Amino acid sequence: MSNLDLLFNPRSIALVGAAHTELKLGGVILKNLMRFKGRLYPLNPKYNELMGLKAYTSIDDIPESVDLVIIIRPAPEVPEILKGLDGKAKCAIIESAGFAEIGDNELQDEIKRIGTGLGIRLLGPNCMGVYSPYRRLDTFFLPYERLKRPRKGNAAIVSQSGAIMICLFNAIRASNIGVSKAVGYGNAVDIDESDLYEYLADDKDTEVVISYIESLGDGRKFIEKARGLSEKKSLIILKAGKGLSGQAAAFSHTGRLAGRYEVFSSILKQFGIQEAGDFDELIDAAKALSYYPHMFPLAKGESRGGNRVCIITNGGGSGVLAADECMKQGLEVAKLPEDKIERLKQIFPHFYGVNNPVDLTAQVKDNDYVVVLNELKDYYDGFVIIALTGVTGITPGLAGLIKDFKKGTNKPIVFHIAHDGGSRRLITLLERIGIPVYPSAERAVRGLRAILR
Amino acid sequence: MSNLDLLFNPRSIALVGAAHTELKLGGVILKNLMRFKGRLYPLNPKYNELMGLKAYTSIDDIPESVDLVIIIRPAPEVPEILKGLDGKAKCAIIESAGFAEIGDNELQDEIKRIGTGLGIRLLGPNCMGVYSPYRRLDTFFLPYERLKRPRKGNAAIVSQSGAIMICLFNAIRASNIGVSKAVGYGNAVDIDESDLYEYLADDKDTEVVISYIESLGDGRKFIEKARGLSEKKSLIILKAGKGLSGQAAAFSHTGRLAGRYEVFSSILKQFGIQEAGDFDELIDAAKALSYYPHMFPLAKGESRGGNRVCIITNGGGSGVLAADECMKQGLEVAKLPEDKIERLKQIFPHFYGVNNPVDLTAQVKDNDYVVVLNELKDYYDGFVIIALTGVTGITPGLAGLIKDFKKGTNKPIVFHIAHDGGSRRLITLLERIGIPVYPSAERAVRGLRAILR
Numbered sequence: 001m002s003n004l005d006l007l008f009n010p011r012s013i014a015l016v017g018a019a020h021t022e023l024k025l026g027g028v029i030l031k032n033l034m035r036f037k038g039r040l041y042p043l044n045p046k047y048n049e050l051m052g053l054k055a056y057t058s059i060d061d062i063p064e065s066v067d068l069v070i071i072i073r074p075a076p077e078v079p080e081i082l083k084g085l086d087g088k089a090k091c092a093i094i095e096s097a098g099f100a101e102i103g104d105n106e107l108q109d110e111i112k113r114i115g116t117g118l119g120i121r122l123l124g125p126n127c128m129g130v131y132s133p134y135r136r137l138d139t140f141f142l143p144y145e146r147l148k149r150p151r152k153g154n155a156a157i158v159s160q161s162g163a164i165m166i167c168l169f170n171a172i173r174a175s176n177i178g179v180s181k182a183v184g185y186g187n188a189v190d191i192d193e194s195d196l197y198e199y200l201a202d203d204k205d206t207e208v209v210i211s212y213i214e215s216l217g218d219g220r221k222f223i224e225k226a227r228g229l230s231e232k233k234s235l236i237i238l239k240a241g242k243g244l245s246g247q248a249a250a251f252s253h254t255g256r257l258a259g260r261y262e263v264f265s266s267i268l269k270q271f272g273i274q275e276a277g278d279f280d281e282l283i284d285a286a287k288a289l290s291y292y293p294h295m296f297p298l299a300k301g302e303s304r305g306g307n308r309v310c311i312i313t314n315g316g317g318s319g320v321l322a323a324d325e326c327m328k329q330g331l332e333v334a335k336l337p338e339d340k341i342e343r344l345k346q347i348f349p350h351f352y353g354v355n356n357p358v359d360l361t362a363q364v365k366d367n368d369y370v371v372v373l374n375e376l377k378d379y380y381d382g383f384v385i386i387a388l389t390g391v392t393g394i395t396p397g398l399a400g401l402i403k404d405f406k407k408g409t410n411k412p413i414v415f416h417i418a419h420d421g422g423s424r425r426l427i428t429l430l431e432r433i434g435i436p437v438y439p440s441a442e443r444a445v446r447g448l449r450a451i452l453r
Numbered sequence: 454m455s456n457l458d459l460l461f462n463p464r465s466i467a468l469v470g471a472a473h474t475e476l477k478l479g480g481v482i483l484k485n486l487m488r489f490k491g492r493l494y495p496l497n498p499k500y501n502e503l504m505g506l507k508a509y510t511s512i513d514d515i516p517e518s519v520d521l522v523i524i525i526r527p528a529p530e531v532p533e534i535l536k537g538l539d540g541k542a543k544c545a546i547i548e549s550a551g552f553a554e555i556g557d558n559e560l561q562d563e564i565k566r567i568g569t570g571l572g573i574r575l576l577g578p579n580c581m582g583v584y585s586p587y588r589r590l591d592t593f594f595l596p597y598e599r600l601k602r603p604r605k606g607n608a609a610i611v612s613q614s615g616a617i618m619i620c621l622f623n624a625i626r627a628s629n630i631g632v633s634k635a636v637g638y639g640n641a642v643d644i645d646e647s648d649l650y651e652y653l654a655d656d657k658d659t660e661v662v663i664s665y666i667e668s669l670g671d672g673r674k675f676i677e678k679a680r681g682l683s684e685k686k687s688l689i690i691l692k693a694g695k696g697l698s699g700q701a702a703a704f705s706h707t708g709r710l711a712g713r714y715e716v717f718s719s720i721l722k723q724f725g726i727q728e729a730g731d732f733d734e735l736i737d738a739a740k741a742l743s744y745y746p747h748m749f750p751l752a753k754g755e756s757r758g759g760n761r762v763c764i765i766t767n768g769g770g771s772g773v774l775a776a777d778e779c780m781k782q783g784l785e786v787a788k789l790p791e792d793k794i795e796r797l798k799q800i801f802p803h804f805y806g807v808n809n810p811v812d813l814t815a816q817v818k819d820n821d822y823v824v825v826l827n828e829l830k831d832y833y834d835g836f837v838i839i840a841l842t843g844v845t846g847i848t849p850g851l852a853g854l855i856k857d858f859k860k861g862t863n864k865p866i867v868f869h870i871a872h873d874g875g876s877r878r879l880i881t882l883l884e885r886i887g888i889p890v891y892p893s894a895e896r897a898v899r900g901l902r903a904i905l906r
Contacts (some may be wrong), residue, residue, distance in 0.1 A: 005542060023845075097814065101769070102804050141815075146875060147843040162815070163768020166843045167893070170873040214773060240773040242780070278895040279774060280733070315616020316554070320667060320693040327695070351555050361550065362594075362615070390600040390619045392476075420623040422599060440620070442731040 004191065004199045006091040007123060008132050008181060010067035011038045014059060014089070016081055017072035017096075018042030020050050025141040027051075027070045029095070033070075034136040041066065057199050061086050067091065070129065070139050075099055075107060078125065082114045094124035099186050101126050112189045127186025129160045131177060134205050140184075142166070153178015154207035155290045158196045160185055162239075164212045164279075171283040176431040177290040180205035192217045196244055197225040202231050205295035208234040210286045214241050216264070227271050234289040236274045236450065238282040239264055274450060291436040292412050292451050306381040307452050308334040309445075311357035312372050313386035314364040314394065317389035318416065318441045319357030322384050325445040331382075331452065333357070340375050347371060362391045366398040370405050373413075377405075382412045382448045386441055389423040399429035406433065412451045416444035457644065457652045459544040460576060461585055461634060463520035464491045467512060467542070469534055470525035470549075471495030471503050479525045480504075482548070485591040486523075494519065510727075512541050520544065521771040523582065523592050528552055528560060531578065533569045546592055547577035553640050554579050565642045580639025581615045586632060587658050593637075595619070606631015607643045607660040611649045613638055614693075617665045617732075624736040630743040633658035645670045647678040654682045660746035661687040663739045667694050669717070680724050685741040689727045689903065691735040692717055727903060737896050738903035744889040745865050745904050759834040760905050761787040762898075764810035765825050766839035767817040767847070771869065771894045772810030775790040775837050778898040783904065784835075786810070793828050800824060815844045819851040825860050826866075835901045836866045839894055842876040852882035859886065865904045869897040 015033060019026035030042050030051055040053060041062045047055040056062055059069070059081075069089045070412070071081055075098030085092060092115070099108040108125065115122040123129060129139030133152045136342075140147070150172045157172075158180060159165040165184045172179060180203065183196055193213055200206045209229060216222050229235050242261040268275045276282035309331045313319035323333045333356050344354045353359030362370045368386055377382075385402075387394050402413065415430055415437040417423050427437045440445035468486060472479035483495050483504055488646035493506060494515045500508040509515055512522070512534075522542045524534055528551030538545060545568070552561040561578065568575040576582060582592030586605045593600065603625045609777060610625075610632060618637045625632060633656065636649055646666055653659045662682060669675050682688050697712040721728045729735035762784045776786045786809050789797075797807045801821070806812030813821045829836075833861045840847050855866065868883055868890040870876050880890045891897035 098804050102806070142843045143461070143845075146845065148873060159770070161768065161770025161773075163766070163772075163839075163841050164770035164774075166768065166841050167771065167871045170871040174872070212684045212770065214770065240770060240777055242777045278778065279893045280895070313616070315614065317612070317614025317617035317665065317667065317693060318620065319616075320614075321617075323694055324695045325731065351551055368626065386616075388616050388619050390595045392596075392599065418620045418623040419627070420601060442733070 001063070004121065004195060006067040007093070007121070007130060007191070008137070008199070009135060010091075010137070012041070012064060012066040012068070013038065014041040014056075014062055014066045014069045015072070016043045016069060018044045018050050018055065020044075020047060022143055022317055025095070028143050029070065029072055029139060031143065032140060035136045035138060037136055039064075048227070059084050062088070065089060065316070068093065070095065072096055072141065075104070075125070079107070079110050082111055082118070082120065085120055086118050086287070089120060091121045092123070093127065093129040094122060095129055095141060096124075096140070097126040099125045105390055108187060108189055111376050114133045115190055115326070122190040123183070124186045125189060128165055128184030131179065131182040148173060151178040153290065154180055154205065154293055155286055156200050156203070156206040156209045157182035158185065158193055158200070158209060159183070159211055159212040160188065160193070160214045162186070162360045167279060168210065168212070168283070172286070173289040175283060175290075175436070177287055179293060188217060193292070194218065194221045194225040197229040201225075201229040206233060206288060208289045209236070210282060211235065211237045212282070213237060213239050223267060223271065226273050228417060230271070230273050234274075234293065236276055236282060236285045236289065237268065238276045238279065274453065278445065284438065284447045287436050288412075288414060288447035288450045291434055294410070307331045308379070308381045309384060309439065310334075310376050310380040311384045311386070311446065312360065312369055313357050314360045314362060314391060315386060316353070316359050318386045318388065319359055322386060322441040322445050323357055325442040329445060329449040331449055334380070336376065337379055344372065344375060354434045361415045363393065363394040364391060366395055366401055369398065370401045373405050377409050377411055380411065382452050384394075384414055384416065384441070384444050384448055386416045386444070387426070389417060389420070389426060394426070396425045396429055399426060399433060402430065402435060403433040406435070412448060415439060416441045457574065457648060460546070460583060460644070461590070461652070462588060462671060463544075463590070465494070465519040465521070466491065467494040467496060467509075467515055467519045467522045468525070469496045469512070469522060471497045471508065473500060473503050475596060478548070481594050481596050482523065482525055482592060483597065485593060488589045490589055492517075495501055512537050515541070516545050520545065523548065525549055526595065528557070528578070532560070532563050532567055532645040535564055535571070535573065538573055540572060544574045545576070546580065546582040547575060548580055548592070548594060549577075550579040550584055552642075554577045558826070561640060561642055569644055575643040576636070577639045578642060581618055581637030584632065584635040601626060604631040605633070606743065607633055607658065607746055608739055609633045609653050609656070609659040609662045610635040611638070611653070612636070612665040613641065613646070613661060613667045614665055616640070619861060621663065621736070625739070627887070628736060628740040628743075641670060647671065647674045650678040650682040650688070651681040652905060654678075654685050658903070659686060661739060661742045662689070664688065665735070666690060666691045666692050669861060674718060676724065677884060679721075679726050683724070683726050687746065689729055689735060689738045689742065690721065691729045691732065697885060727906065730862075733896065734899060737891065737899045738785055741865075741867060741900035741903045745888055748861070760784045761832070761834045762837060762901065762905075763787075763829050763835075764837045764839070765813065765822055766810050767813045767815065767844060768839060768841040769806070769812050771839045771841065772812055775839060775869070775894040775898050776810055778895040782898060782902040783900065784902055787833070789829065790832055791891050793832070797825065797828060816846065817844060818846040819848055819854055822851065823854045825846060826858050830862050830864055833864065835864060835905050837869065837894070837897050837901055839869045839897070840879070842870060842873070842879060847879070849878045849882055852879060852886060855883065855888060856886040859888070867891060867897045867901045869894045
């Protein structure tokens with residue numbers, strides 16, 4: 001897949017449609033590309049210079065073949081631009097809109113023919129392109145003031161939609177996780193989710209792949225690449241367009257997996273690939289998987305060690321909601337071992353609830369959580385900890401205690417802490433030591449389930 | 454229900470177990486009660502004065518019968534305290550824990566007998582009590598620094614759990630809505646959700662009731678009062694303990710609706726009472742209902758005018774997720790009228806998507822949303838607007854345009870705007886003019902559905 005490597009690791013880039021002002025998309029992209037450390041060639045026949053860089057009139061004026069060409073010119077011009085790349089480039093991102101998404105299938109077919117004929121791999125059209133913070137590569141047409149970029153991290157985003165890319169960037173930043181590579185692939189005239197899965201399966205910076213799909217290309221290829229990826233990395237998919245079941249193409253024979261959502265979903269299940277039900281589930285799962293990447297990969301056919309969950313709470317109601325959600329998610333809120341019940345009853349005041357959930361009540365002290373964890377760590381596969389910070393016994397010191405406990409175990413822990421003025425510091429400290437914190441009990445459970453299954 | 458009026462509108466309060474320091478719960482409660490404008494009598498035999506107020510040794514020393522007594526003494530002392538209230542009080546909140554919730558049913562039965570015998574209505578035990586901002590009444594045992602209180606508003610909270618009360622307070626503040634009354638009723642030895650529904654049905658400050666239930670008392674009474682309330686106000690219920698189906702009591706004959714969650718849920722559906730699936734759904738529905746209380750009440754058997762929804766977005770993917778969620782929630786993403794399609798195609802650039810969802814693309818300008826709203830306001834029952842603020846064409850000015858549009862229609866509008874640094878001002882402005890904003894497309898749809906159904 002050397003051509004996809006050109007997409008993510010180009011040494012030289014040409015921008016067709018570069019502009020002198022950020023009021024134009026070609027100016028925003030140029031500004032964002034200025035961070036790139038390789039050679040950068042802005043093209044615009046009207047200018048000799050753009051943002052301090054020499055501007056080129058045409059691709060032929062550039063003194064080398066470039067690894068990657070980015071096109072941000074009106075759709076009708078794109079075929080001629082592509083033809084001009086013959087022998088000068090092997091990979092192009094077409095960010096321009098105005099193709100199949102507005103019904104112009106002919107124009108889209110034409111650029112596909114040209115790309116195939118010239119051996120140029122195409123990303124797009126109608127796409128955001130690539131954000132690769134490890135390479136300082138950013139082809140997005142949104143300025144940094146408008147869309148803050150996530151930090152470097154282990155999660156790759158593969159999104160057919162630019163809108164969802166924006167939402168994911170915001171959610172990822174709020175989740176204190178980071179991005180390895182983000183690709184908006186739009187209409188997928190050539191490079192599609194399957195190609196990207198294949199590439200990311202071997203990408204050393206990526207441990208988790210977050211994928212948003214509206215329509216699929218080749219169904220067999222998708223299954224093969226999704227399976228291959230999910231054997232090596234964590235893959236979580238949100239499929240949109242569930243209701244648009246009009247497309248009649250059958251799944252495996254025609255090679256078009258579009259249409260029937262139910263078929264798609266059952267195939268994912270069959271192959272153990274995780275599916276998110278909505279945007280929040282996507283980001284909740286991605287957060288947990290990004291914090292606990294060492295839980296993966298699974299060997300073929302292997303399942304996680306178990307699904308026994310212990311809930312430790314200082315508020316009864318929240319513990320009940322967590323237990324309900326565990327049941328819904330197929331996680332077992334298994335009873336405490338008898339000897340541990342006796343032991344914890346000796347340690348704790350009589351009004352603590354020594355069951356599962358363990359209820360430490362409003363009288364809780366930080367250390368109570370760790371007492372429970374230490375007693376029970378060998379009996380459960382994961383822990384949901386609920387800390388309602390309105391009580392005086394919970395302090396930021398809890399994070400330090402959890403940090404020490406975490407050294408001696410590989411059992412995943414997720415927290416639910418309600419966001420309020422007073423809890424921010426504890427949340428930050430916990431996430432800094434690698435513990436994901438969720439805004440509701442149910443979402444914490446869903447995060448843990450993504451790790452355990 | 455004059456005794457319940459004493460609970461919410463007391464003229465005088467005695468606090469049994471008052472303390473001099475906020476390190477004790479009795480001190481926190483006393484501090485919070487200092488905001489109360491009526492007569493306040495702290496009881497503690499060890500002190501002559503507490504926080505600047507004269508302290509009383511026993512209830513008999515108080516020079517009057519009090520409307521409300523609050524008890525925060527160890528559970529074993531509570532029966533004797535209650536007996537001492539004979540002729541001195543008609544309503545008591547027992548905040549102390551240590552009753553049925555830790556298995557001591559005998560002690561709980563005993564206080565029930567005493568209350569009944571003396572004609573004293575009891576709230577609790579094991580409860581937070583009452584927060585009533587219109588009356589400056591606050592019996593909660595959490596200090597303001599630890600739990601910020603919501604502002605005055607139209608939403609009442611009826612929560613069996615203190616933990617969920619805390620979570621609701623945080624979520625309500627984040628939703629920019631306010632509270633009329635909040636009641637944590639704990640073990641419900643006497644006053645239960647049904648009594649509170651009955652009271653709130655006639656409470657002039659309350660337009661929406663948010664109810665969290667773990668176990669029910671009298672099933673017939675619950676149905677009667679829940680129906681009565683939901684005919685006058687919006688009622689949204691989150692039932693926890695769904696998995697604990699051990700209790701065998703049948704529903705309508707024995708009068709105990711505990712146990713089978715499926716029965717509970719189907720009865721709610723039968724009577725058109727809204728149920729939330731989890732905490733986020735509870736707060737999302739409550740938010741929409743609080744912003745659009747004028748949509749209620751429904752006359753008996755009447756349903757909302759329709760379920761036809763128009764989605765207006767500037768990002769295709771988010772529109773698709775919203776459309777999927779509409780389908781899931783039984784809302785119809787109905788096609789645009791043919792003449793309106795023609796009209797909008799004349800107005801807008803050719804690359805805008807004039808379907809439902811209407812896709813204004815990344816080239817959107819603020820006014821485009823209002824153009825669509827004005828053209829389509831008579832054809833739909835509600836609008837989901839998605840504004841991805843990463844693009845330059847969306848400004849805080851959008852709120853002003855929506856405000857003007859809103860004057861001429863009673864059709865509900867909900868927004869999805871992703872939370873990021875740049876969107877906060879627009880969100881604040883929209884919520885200030887009465888438009889609820891949600892952090893995901895799906896949650897916006899769920900909010901709208903709560904209003905339309």
